[in-house]
Structures are given as structure tokens and as C-alpha cells.
Amino acid sequence: MGIGAVSDELLGTFVPIAVYWLYSGLYVALDGVGRLDGYRLHTREEAATKNVVSKAAVVRGVLLQQVFQVAVSLTLFAVIGDESGIGQKQPPALVIVLQFITAMVVMDTWQYFMHRYMHINKFLYKHIHSKHHTLVVPYSFGALYNHPLEGLILDTIGGALSFLVSGMTPRTSIFFFSFATIKTVDDHCGLWLPGNILQALFSNNSAYHDIHHQLYGNKYNFSQPFFVMWDKILGTYMPYTIEQRKGGGVESKPAKLD
Numbered sequence: 001m002g003i004g005a006v007s008d009e010l011l012g013t014f015v016p017i018a019v020y021w022l023y024s025g026l027y028v029a030l031d032g033v034g035r036l037d038g039y040r041l042h043t044r045e046e047a048a049t050k051n052v053v054s055k056a057a058v059v060r061g062v063l064l065q066q067v068f069q070v071a072v073s074l075t076l077f078a079v080i081g082d083e084s085g086i087g088q089k090q091p092p093a094l095v096i097v098l099q100f101i102t103a104m105v106v107m108d109t110w111q112y113f114m115h116r117y118m119h120i121n122k123f124l125y126k127h128i129h130s131k132h133h134t135l136v137v138p139y140s141f142g143a144l145y146n147h148p149l150e151g152l153i154l155d156t157i158g159g160a161l162s163f164l165v166s167g168m169t170p171r172t173s174i175f176f177f178s179f180a181t182i183k184t185v186d187d188h189c190g191l192w193l194p195g196n197i198l199q200a201l202f203s204n205n206s207a208y209h210d211i212h213h214q215l216y217g218n219k220y221n222f223s224q225p226f227f228v229m230w231d232k233i234l235g236t237y238m239p240y241t242i243e244q245r246k247g248g249g250v251e252s253k254p255a256k257l258d
Contacts, residue, residue, distance in 0.1 A: 008170035009077035027140035065151035143188035207252035
């Protein structure tokens with residue numbers, strides 16, 4: 001079953017990828033609006049000097065990860081799919097909401113522990129996770145810039161587990177993974193925008209994740225992409241404040257270091 005001539009499985013695989021580039025493209029367009037510089041978490045000069053990887057390399061890295069993502073997604077749907085072609089019936093709205101929440105918790109749990117371990121293990125950090133941290137100043141389409149192995153473990157396998165444990169249908173997965181994609185891009189956008197509903201509703205947002213990308217926050221704020229519960233439970237939570245930057249703009253700063 002699908003929308004039009006396209007199956008839900010194909011839509012669930014490719015729509016989140018399209019959403020990634022469309023939503024990050026919106027932030028690229030906003031980056032050219034000079035009057036929004038007052039909402040940047042880092043200056044343009046910091047972005048130019050601190051990030052040691054080119055944007056072309058970032059695009060290539062993200063595309064490579066998305067190739068793995070497509071392969072795993074199509075394989076998963078092929079294994080669990082119903083050969084009758086009828087497709088799963090959508091459950092009641094309340095069940096879908098519960099599936100969304102379950103998937104969010106599963107994804108956060110998996111990514112917290114895998115992400116934290118990649119920081120604790122010096123070999124994994126040096127050879128795998130440090131690639132993502134070459135973006136000291138995060139930006140939208142760099143959200144999924146990772147070593148391919150990290151992308152497979154954290155994002156692709158984490159997504160598959162969220163789908164399987166929650167029991168959502170392929171059609172529901174279209175919306176869940178599109179939402180998760182938007183959230184991840186937003187967390188790396190590098191802007192603190194008034195009226196941004198995601199930044200207002202979630203404590204885990206662009207300012208929170210920006211703390212993690214800085215040297216003083218490297219051992220804190222591992223949670224992604226939705227909640228901050230595991231950081232708070234396990235003592236790796238570093239709260240932030242939004243302050244005016246000397247010379248203009250804003251910056252996220254740790255409220256305390258303990």
C-alpha cells in the first residue's frame with residue numbers, strides 16, 4: 001500500500017532524505033540574510049577559521065551516509081514486508097502517538113549510549129567520531145556529517161531499532177523519520193531564532209548541542225536528538241544560557257561546569 005503509485009516503504013526511505021536537503025537548504029538561504037547575524041551562535045569568522053573541513057567534503061560525506069541509510073532501510077522493509085502487497089492498516093491516532101513517543105525514547109537511548117561511548121573510547125573518538133567534531137561551528141547540512149561507520153551505528157541502526165520496537169507502520173515511519181530529520185538539522189543550524197518552535201519546545205536544541213561541540217562541553221550533552229533525560233540521569237548534563245556576544249550576536253554558554 002502506498003500514496004499514489006509509490007509504496008510507503010519507498011516513501012519512508014527517500015522522503016526523510018529529501019526533507020534533510022530541503023530543510024537544511026532553508027537554513028543555507030537564511031545564512032545569506034545579513035540581519036540574522038544577530039541570532040548566530042558563532043560569528044562568520046569563527047565558522048571560517050574553526051571548521052577544518054570544506055563544505056564540499058561535508059556534502060559528499062552526508063551523501064555517502066545516506067547511501068548506507070537507503071540500503072539498510074530497503075533491506076529492512078524487504079525482510080519484514082508483507083508479500084501480499086496489501087500493507088498494514090494504520091492504527092488509531094492515540095496508538096500512533098504512543099508509537100512516536102516510544103520511537104523517540106528508543107532513538108534517544110540508543111544514540112546517547114553509542115555517542116557517549118565514542119567519546120569515552122579514545123580509539124573510536126580519534127578514528128571515527130572526531131570526524132563529526134571537525135565542525136566546531138555546526139551548520140545545517142553538516143548534521144549528518146559523520147564517519148560512515150558512525151552513521152551506520154548511531155543513525156541508521158538507531159532508526160531501525162526505533163521503527164521495530166515502536167511497531168509503527170511504514171506509513172507512520174515517513175512522518176517519524178521526517179520529523180527526526182528536521183530535528184537533527186535544526187539542532188545543528190547554528191542559529192538561535194525567536195519563534196523557532198523546536199528550540200522552544202525541546203531543551204535539546206541548537207544551543208544545547210552547540211555546547212557539546214565546544215571543547216569545554218566535549219564530555220557533556222551527549223543526548224540527541226529529542227530529550228535530555230539520559231544526560232540528567234547519568235550526570236553528563238551541562239545547562240546553558242543564551243547571552244549577548246560582545247560585538248553583536250548571541251552565544252550559548254554553560255550555566256555551570258559541575
